[in-house]
Amino acid sequence: MTGTHTALIEKINRIQPLNPIMMELLAAIQNQDSQATDLEHIIRSDANTSATILKIANSPFYGMSGRIKNVRDACVLLGFDQLRNIIYATALEHASNGGPHKIWCQKLRRHTLATAIIASELSLHMTVRIEKGQAYSLGLLHELGKQILVSELPDLFHEYMNTQGQPEQESIVGTLIEAGTIIAQKWRLPEVFQTCIRFALVPSDPPEAFQNEVILIRCAHQLAQELGFDSPGDQYTPSEPGALLHYYPTLPADVITETIQDCINSCPDLDRSTEEAQS
Structure with a gap:
């Protein structure tokens, strides 16, 4: 199994599941000096990421359905902690939205x-x-x-x-x-x-x-x-x-x-x- 395992790990190492904008966002939320405005600037630079974050932010779970009209609203109304969790959810959405299963x-x-x-x-x-x-x-x-x-x-x-x-x-x-x-x-x-x-x-x-x-x-x-x-x-x-x-x-x-x-x-x-x- 060792050879098979090694081959699988090599495949995993080659997986690039996130676009550069998501990588930049993930790095920013780990930076203690980052502000919501920094995240807003990164999010707004990519239309697909903005759309996904707005979709998740307006999901019933966050209690903001229809209230989040734009990225600025998301940053102001949700707060940093919820915005961080939405970014993680968006990363998963980008990385796992495919395949036959x-x-x-x-x-x-x-x-x-x-x-x-x-x-x-x-x-x-x-x-x-x-x-x-x-x-x-x-x-x-x-x-x-x-x-x-x-x-x-x-x-x-x-x-x-x-x-x-x-x-x-x-x-x-x-x-x-x-x-x-x-x-x-x-x-x-x-x-x-x-x-x-x-x-x-x-x-x-x-x-x-x-x-x-x-x-x-x-x-x-x-x-x-x-x-x-x-x-x-x-x-x-x-x-x-x-x-x-x-x-x-x-x-x-x-x-x-x-x-x-x-x-x-x-x-x-x-x-x-x-x-x-x-x-």
Whole structure:
């Protein structure tokens, strides 16, 4: 498998999923000196990127439907944290909007969105100690390898799905995780993102500096699946006492679960009737 793995990694290294404008935007949001006006200037320089950001900003999830008329409105009304998350969502839209596996791609988008919402809600509790906007972003991108390769290397993703539950799938899982870290580096994502992508879905101990973030994403990922938002190819079997009590035993699980369920129910992009219609 080593030769095959090496060939796949070489293919992944050759993937250029983002245009220069998106790369410039991603770099700008990591720069602590950047202002909303800096992002506005970059966004307005490319019509396609502007259109995608305006589409996402006006989606029902952000509560601004019809209010975001232009890039300046997006920068002023949304605030830096939400704008940052919209840029991440736009990067995913640019990079994963293709390939033959439409249903799997849609399920994966729903899973990562549910994970992002759950992570951001959990972050409100002092035990978690992670800023809400970052928690959302980490959840949105925690399966970056899958999110890109479902479109860029559809044959590999097909093999991944066909070996579900079999020993052969393990090596592909490793390749997907490695792909995610490679792409995160290409996107110049901060180290905390790269760490969550590498460690959140495997039992290995993460670096101590980012343990809180990895634990949060592990919990949110599993809780999303417990709530019916499966990650394609991931055979997750809920166990007692459940993800929330396992990772955060001191939190009021019933109250938090109810709040999370309300947030998910109020998100039109996670409407189950929409998923059934698309299937």
